[in-house]
Amino acid sequence: MKINPGDVVILTGASGGIGVHFVRALARLKTRLVLTAYPGNLLAELRAEIEKSGCETVDMVCDLRDPEERAKLVQLAYDRFGRVDILINNAGVELNSYYHELAETRIAEVLTVNLIAPMMLTRMVLPRMLAQKRGHIVNIASLAGKSGPAFQEPYAATKAALIAFTSSLRCTYRHESPISASAIVPGFVEAGIYMRLKAKAGVAAPALLGVSQPEAVVKAVIRAIEGDLPEVLVNPLPVRPLLALTAMFPRIGEWATAQFGATAFFKRAIDAEKKERAAP
Numbered sequence: 001m002k003i004n005p006g007d008v009v010i011l012t013g014a015s016g017g018i019g020v021h022f023v024r025a026l027a028r029l030k031t032r033l034v035l036t037a038y039p040g041n042l043l044a045e046l047r048a049e050i051e052k053s054g055c056e057t058v059d060m061v062c063d064l065r066d067p068e069e070r071a072k073l074v075q076l077a078y079d080r081f082g083r084v085d086i087l088i089n090n091a092g093v094e095l096n097s098y099y100h101e102l103a104e105t106r107i108a109e110v111l112t113v114n115l116i117a118p119m120m121l122t123r124m125v126l127p128r129m130l131a132q133k134r135g136h137i138v139n140i141a142s143l144a145g146k147s148g149p150a151f152q153e154p155y156a157a158t159k160a161a162l163i164a165f166t167s168s169l170r171c172t173y174r175h176e177s178p179i180s181a182s183a184i185v186p187g188f189v190e191a192g193i194y195m196r197l198k199a200k201a202g203v204a205a206p207a208l209l210g211v212s213q214p215e216a217v218v219k220a221v222i223r224a225i226e227g228d229l230p231e232v233l234v235n236p237l238p239v240r241p242l243l244a245l246t247a248m249f250p251r252i253g254e255w256a257t258a259q260f261g262a263t264a265f266f267k268r269a270i271d272a273e274k275k276e277r278a279a280p
Helices: 019-028 043-051 067-081 104-132 153-173 192-201 214-227 240-248 250-259 262-278
Strands: 008-011 032-037 057-061 086-089 136-140 180-186 231-234
Touching (some): 019 032, 019 214, 043 057, 086 104, 153 180, 153 231, 180 214, 240 250, 250 262
Parallel strands (some): 008 086, 086 136, 180 231
16 A cells, blocks of 8 residues: 555554654655653653644644544544544554563553554554555564563564454455555564663673664565565564464574573563662
């Protein structure tokens, strides 16, 4: 699906991490933007910035855990612009912890924001996309959903589910309509979640894991929409061979993940956070 000037895009997680890069790229394409974030820091400033370039924009501070607020977000798009052409489910919550130490409420928060919200937003925009015979869903997943790194159980589970959800959507709608979906699967990205982890750990991710620039993820999203790609992996180093090896030989995959330094990196971030909490 070609991204045309005037297309209406709903983007969650707009003002944090990689979301800002999505906003600026979509503004350059002259799309009309419905931006949301929670708690919405810098959201108004971001809207003002891109409106100076002539981009039609509306924003809403939306707690994606709340079904009523999700419904209001979609209604806002239709009230303002009359249609939705692209939904980018970018918002995400990540918890780095021993699983048994996580409160049930925190686990539920990750499941709701990362998985339930994208699924419900998709469900709300699909009927009109089908009626207008045009639409694309983009789900921002993660390599964590492919490899299942240590200390990332809720996050990895939701990202794996997003990938499966996207695949199922494509199978359901691609032969009966022009509606489609894509999963973007980045590794570490020099923005947002990774930046916070790096700050806690006090070191960068191991070189063997690689770190991508936000622009690479933005390009992947545009390429996925315009090329109707089912899945795009974003990582500076090739990871599909490792993922294939893990699928065939899970024990080897576990060993390789530990050897590449992922487990040690996340553990270092956990230890630093615990030390910080214990400090007087």
